[in-house]
Amino acid sequence: MSIETRLNMVNDSVLDLIGNTPMVDVSVLSPKPSVRLVAKLENQNPFGSVKDRIAKAMIEAAEKDGRLQPGQRILEPSSGNTGIALAAIAQIKGYPITILMPTSVSVERRQMLQIFGADIVLTPGEEGSNGAVRRAQEMAEKHPEWCFLYQYGNDANPRAHYETTGPEVLRDCPEITHFVAGLGTSGTLMGAGRYLREHKPDVKIIAIEPPLGERVEGLRNLEDGYIPPVFENWNGFELLDRKRVVRPRESIEWTRRLVAQTGIFAGLSSGASLAGAIKVANEIDEGTIVFIICDGGWKYLSTGAYTDDLDVAEAAAEKIIYF
Template sequence: MAVYRSIDELIGGTPTLDVSGLSPNPSVRLFAKLEGHNPTGSVKDRVALAMIDRAEADGTLQPRSTIIEPSSGNTGIALAMIGRRRGYRVKIVLPGNVTDERRQMLDVYGAQIIASPAEQGSNGAVRLALELAEANPDWTMLYQYGNEANPEVHYRTTGPEIAADVPDITHFVAGLGTSGTLLGVGRYLKEHLDGVEVWAVEPPAGEQVEGLRSLDDGYVPPIFENWGGAELLDRKMIVRPRDSIEATRMLADEGVFSGISGGAALAGARKAATRIDAGVIVFVVSDHGWKYLSLGAWTHDLDVAVEHAEQVIYF
């Protein structure tokens, strides 16, 4: 077994699991890319490391700099972990309606939490962080929604990993959050493999689904536009909170302890499987489920779990 020199070396290289038993179409195979195996338990470790590395290389970050970033959890936790190791002060603008586990992990890594109004969701956190960054020019906002390092790291790492693990992939399914995973992986696969389609999963406008964003809610991440998201996507699918919870429980039946966005991605992959005759679908399980235990997503009555999911932002 290899010995690693730093925790940074454990970021990426995540496993892919064949979960074709969950496919509603026997002619369509399903594979889950398990990003919860990153050090802080989510795909955002890749993004946080890439953004910090780039900011250090171009001089944006100096020793003992202060980082401010809007996040509903995963990116903030990853930035807090890496920032603590590298000597940066980290401030995370966090919506009031996130799970307690997210706040606790930010506390573990020493980040300062700046609360934004719960009713404004993640869009409100973005607005407040932008205001604070402008008012405090000595603070550095890496801005995952507009930082080219976000899709680029998925183009350099996640995409090639998927192509190597599942070379016969026909469809890639991922959620619309910051859109970095969707765009980086999608562009890589389309450029290096013939005929791959990229299908996005999003909630209905006005509804919250863990890990997802509806472009119809009024905020389009700059990287979505800069990376040609509208042209890259072959199809968008709607996934509701109930779909996500049900699919999260299906993953648990397979031994995969996934966050709710992983369930949403599986729900999207299952929908895709009913709309094609045959194929191979890879979807992203963005994080582990321990950040959502307080929701009772696995143990409560389904209606109660769905009600909790509709009230809380967790991506």
């Protein structure tokens, strides 16, 4: 890169660095030479995950429509990335913020929230993320003066992906035939998926889910009793071509292979998406499968997911909430 180009790259704010993440060919992991695998590196966002996009979008939308006034408290249930990104942006912009998270999340995530100045309310680990959502809803009713952003129902979440993630994927990889991503709030799949469907109708949209009752970081099974309003509002059942179920063990295995063979150090939901992409690759003759690296591996180091014996790591994954 020339010095001149670099001079043009001074940004006004770290918020301007959100999005426009790089894509990289990881076909070395593909089971067939005729199927290309491409990763979109959302871990390269400034606060570390794909959720930087929606945190910025939800806060800016609430500022615009007057629901968020200067100094007003923000409230959100999040066991990880959304909370971290919201807390970072709230701190820069001067909003106090309360994040509800289950006790069972990794210590690094709690530390990140502390660094970014959030007030943390711990909810019972056995209730999982659904419990944190429920308790946040109760808290929002008690505190109507707070701004409850609610990523599961906030239209700015899928819209951020419709306006940025989807267009970036098609711009950088126009030969895409399959889009694979994990399903949490469903924002990534609904937003980027709809954009791809509208602009390249043949692209297949594939959601990765854990089996019912098993945990894979950041992901939910739609049959577990809660369908995010974002999924319903964006006609998720029509948009998705299919779902692929990925078990915690496969997620850990593919997360480890990813770092070993490509150098990409990712969180476990990225390994789940990669495992799903490999299943798709095994079923097709040729194509280009794009999958999302949601976040980096740093926040999960203490869980032993990368270093423990696979059986031990698998057993731990059942207890730890990774997102």
